[in-house]
Amino acid sequence: MYGISSIKEALKEERALVSWIRDIADRIIDTSYMTPHELRRLALGTYGQKSRGMMIHVMSFGYAQGVPREADLVFDVRFLPNPHFVPEFRPFTGKHPQVAKYIRSFPQTQEFIARISDLLIYLLPHYVEEGKSYLTISFGCTGGQHRSVLIAEEVYKRLSKAGYRVKVEHRDCPR
Secondary structure, three states: OOOOOOHHHHHHHHHHHOHHHHHHOOOOOOOOOOOHHHHHHHHHHHHOOOOOOOEEEEEEEEHHHOOOOOOOEEEEOOOOOOHHHOOOOOOOOOOOHHHHHHHHOOHHHHHHHHHHHHHHHHHHHHHHHOOOOEEEEEEEEOOOOOHHHHHHHHHHHHHHHOOOEEEEEEOOOOO
């Protein structure tokens, strides 16, 4: 195989190496002209879907540590008032009852949670229909300790209540 000089030769060699699999196969599917979506639909239609639906991963993060590479959707919540500048809240996270109450006390927080939850509940069936089996939704604030944590927790609760399989992670919390 190391003396192969072209892709055509490499494919020929690969076919020879795995020919035993083809010989024992019950069904051979020519995927030459299929999109990944078409292949997925064919496989699920033929062999069934074993999963319990799409898995949603809700994540909080701090922009100071960078946007998560695995994020499919990213929402910036740095427009919300920052508890970091309230000395008694600084050592806690957005899961602390007093910090959570402070963040929730602003009208824009309540409106954002409602609007983003409605948007996601609208979008998720379309992602499922398109064949996505997982989706990572990320919320970021400056340090990933307060605002993004609260928002991720709230969205997690609302999506769970809507019947979705959801897990929540706070990537940068605690530091």
